[in-house]
Amino acid sequence: GAVVSQHPSRVICKSGTSVKIECRSLDFQATTMFWYRQFPKQSLMLMATSNEGSKATYEQGVEKDKFLINHASLTLSTLTVTSAHPEDSSFYICSARQGFEQYFGPGTRLTVT
Amino acid sequence: GQQLNQSPQSMFIQEGEDVSMNCTSSSIFNTWLWYKQDPGEGPVLLIALYKAGELTSNGRLTAQFGITRKDSFLNISASIPSDVGIYFCAGQLLQGGSEKLVFGKGTKLTVNP
Numbered sequence: 001g002a003v004v005s006q007h008p009s010r011v012i013c014k015s016g017t018s019v020k021i022e023c024r025s026l027d028f029q030a031t032t033m034f035w036y037r038q039f040p041k042q043s044l045m046l047m048a049t050s051n052e053g054s055k056a057t058y059e060q061g062v063e064k065d066k067f068l069i070n071h072a073s074l075t076l077s078t079l080t081v082t083s084a085h086p087e088d089s090s091f092y093i094c095s096a097r098q099g100f101e102q103y104f105g106p107g108t109r110l111t112v113t
Numbered sequence: 114g115q116q117l118n119q120s121p122q123s124m125f126i127q128e129g130e131d132v133s134m135n136c137t138s139s140s141i142f143n144t145w146l147w148y149k150q151d152p153g154e155g156p157v158l159l160i161a162l163y164k165a166g167e168l169t170s171n172g173r174l175t176a177q178f179g180i181t182r183k184d185s186f187l188n189i190s191a192s193i194p195s196d197v198g199i200y201f202c203a204g205q206l207l208q209g210g211s212e213k214l215v216f217g218k219g220t221k222l223t224v225n226p
Contacts, residue, residue, distance in 0.1 A: 004155075032211065043201065043216045044156070057211060093155045095214075100144050100163065100205070102214055104155035 003027050004096050006105035013084055013112055020080045021108045023094030029074035030096035035067070038091040038107075050077040084112040116140075119202050119217030126192055127225050134200060134220040135186040142204030145178050145185045146214070150199045159200075160187070192224050 003026040013019050023033055031052045036044040048069055049057040056069035068080040077096075081088055089112045095102040119136045126132060136145075144163055148156035160171050162178035162185060169176055175188045189196055202217040 002158075006155075034214070043218045044214075045216075046213060049211050049213070051211075091153075095155075097212070100212075101146065101158060101161050102203075102205075103158060104148070107153070107155045109153070 002098050002101075002103040004094065004103050004105040006094055006108050008108060009106060010109045011111070013110070015085055015112055016083055018080055018082045019084055019110060020078055021092055021094075021110075023077045023079070023096070023105050025075045025096040025098075025103075028096070028098050030077075030098065031074060032097045033071060033077040034095045034097070034102065035069060035077075035079050036093045036095065038093060040091075044093060047079075081110065084110070086112045088112050117202055117204055117215055117217035119220055121220060122218070123221040123223070125223045125225065128192060128194060130192055132189040132192055132196070132222060133186060134202075135184065136202035136204075136217045137184040138204060138215075139183065140204070140206065140215075141182045142206050142215075143182075143212075144205035145176075145182075146203045146205065147174075147176050147185070147187045148201045148203060150201060150219075152198075156201060189222075192222075194224050194226050197222055197224050 005024045007022045033050040035047045047062045050071040052071045058064045071077040093107040095104045147159045150156040160176040166180045167178045173190045199219045201219045203214045
């Protein structure tokens, strides 16, 4: 149990375009999901907390108009990187909370050219 | 903000050896989690600790939640090649009305067969 999927696993886009990443909890419902960003050889940094049916809560320094989060159902949260720039290239990982534990998706590698 | 100091940063061991890594913090956490991350993948939950002083095992892995709730260690006994990866500690706390994870910087484990 407690499986989280992400789609796509890899995406390459041109600078200025938008990219949507999906995060799904496959075998449980998650009222709260989280979006993280991880640079090479670094730890995970929380970007935002996604709450089903309400607005996401963003961490300090994360632009909410650039990283749009929608948690429309108990099993799906989406992160849209708008007007992507090369510096947005990173590994984006979502997690879903079940009880007191967080289960992570496999990550999405975003490359902006 | 909260920080987790994880050590060592990297370890190189021989197959069959035992491994120990730890995390400390100046903050108190409600829950302590240990994750393993393989390259290009999301973190996988290994052990979750909920009570101060709690000692929990999962196969060859043993972890303890410090009595002050500010530290934890993870031991791996009789290491095998598939133990290779990056191990992260993560402390969970209530902040701004939601539970958040704060990650350590990771311990990169290399096991020589």
